[in-house]
Amino acid sequence: MYLLHFAVCSSDADIVQEDNVKLGQAGEDVNLACTFSKLLQTTTAWFKQTADRKNVQIVSLYLNQQPSWNEDFDKTNRFNVIKGDDHFNLTILKTKPSDSATYYCVVSSYYTIGMGAGTRLLVKGIHIILQQSSIDKLHPGDSVSLQCSIFTESCAGEHSVYWFRQSLGESQGVLYTKGERNGQCENSTESQTQSCVYNLFKSNISHSDAGIYYCAVAACGEILFGKGTELNFRGKQLMLHCLLMYSVICNLIFNMLFEFYIYLVACTYGQLYRKEIHQQMLVGMFNSVYLHYIGFSTIDCKIR
Template sequence: MKIIQDKENIRLTCSFLHPYVSAAAWFKHTPGEKALLIASAFSSTPQYHNDFDKSGRFIALREQSSFNLSISNAEPSDSATYYCAVADYSDTALLDCTVLVLKGSSSSLSAVLQPPVSDPVELGGDTTLQCSILTDTSAGEHSVYWFRHGSGESHPGIIYTHGNRSDECKKSSETDSPTQSCVYKLPKRNLSLSDAGTYYCAVLMCGEIIFGNGTKLDFVEKGVLEPVTLVLAASNIISIVMVVYLYRKSHSHHEGLVKPIIIQREDVEIQDAEMF
């Protein structure tokens, strides 16, 4: 995290040593809003997006082993999380993440971050969702809520609240930094299909509520087939066998009816030939 002053000039650096990096990009994420693409570069000339080039304060520079972003005359709206992403021929990765907080900004809540679930989740298994909050130490108490938005549901519903707690927070290691980091965890045990969905962490502070970007919880299929699946598979196999059996039986019965007719015609032809 970087504490910046009003009208300060900022330089964000994204370095990469991989020689096959084909594209690089900078993103800006303001708490409670979707991430915005600032600039991207496939070669030495960067391309700007979402009108970040209109003010002239955002300047991107692509070099051989880095993609840097400069912000001049910092404003309160520049308080956000900035991500640098790079891509090669087969993969994409985030290389840098910087949280900028303008000193004296009216907002005491600087960021609400929700990392994705690190390990694959299976039915009946366990996992832990995490929510990290970066806030001013002088901001006072805050409340944290968890919401779940399942498939087919119109609105997310609240499932858990941490209430007013400060024991989850640690002050920044920087000497003069007025910020603190608070980490909240939501354990999920013996997971079922009803637990699938997107989980949102929301923070209420000073009459303002800000949502995180959400953590999606999906399930991977187990290696062992469920009993219902086995029954359905067996039923399908039996049906196919019965259809094949009936088809063959019907076909052989049809051949049996046709064959005597052919023999009779042959006998008549033979008798007719003897008469001549």
């Protein structure tokens, strides 16, 4: 109780974190500096506060003993600390987008506890370009290799590749097949870039394989989708076009013949009815029905 009574919190001014906000690119090393008064030398620590306000202790150091690491950070081998009489700096190697958070430096003595204002670290993802090959002509029975290429500014961990197929009658995003990192990668020392090519090979393809194939690559904490490669069959399209053209021509011929038949029928019956009505007119018997029909039958046909 005596110690608790005399324990006070030190002002933030006693502990200085140089950068309020620090920007980093994924794959780079970042150093978070923390300086303090030489009087505060008992225990030093670093805490990480994530976006959901969850506080996690990264490391603590008592006097000049070995650092005590949180196992989640120790096993990554990416975090390191440098301790001096007036500083306790945290270094993060090969940063990832998941390292984005606010980092607090905490220093305590027997009677005081101080905390810095915090450094907000924002790690941007590596610039990634994803390309998919295009295919021009396909016929049933052919073999085809779908290609997916990824270009990154630097190599950062393994890539996972997924292939999706969208075909007629299926919703977009239906999982067709899944592949791990089975491609070939090349590094360029001049431009510090890496290019990887992944292939999906299909043999003896048929009409049931038609559709749009999408490549998705999970890399550097991001997931990118390609624009898709469409598998079309030229033979099938040509046959459909021919059938459509044949159907249109047949329909046209049928309509012409049908109209000509109606014309002949109308002419024949028109003349018969006219003759009958003329005979009735001679005997002086008019019928309103026939009179109405005469008005309706106006087709003038001349047979020579």
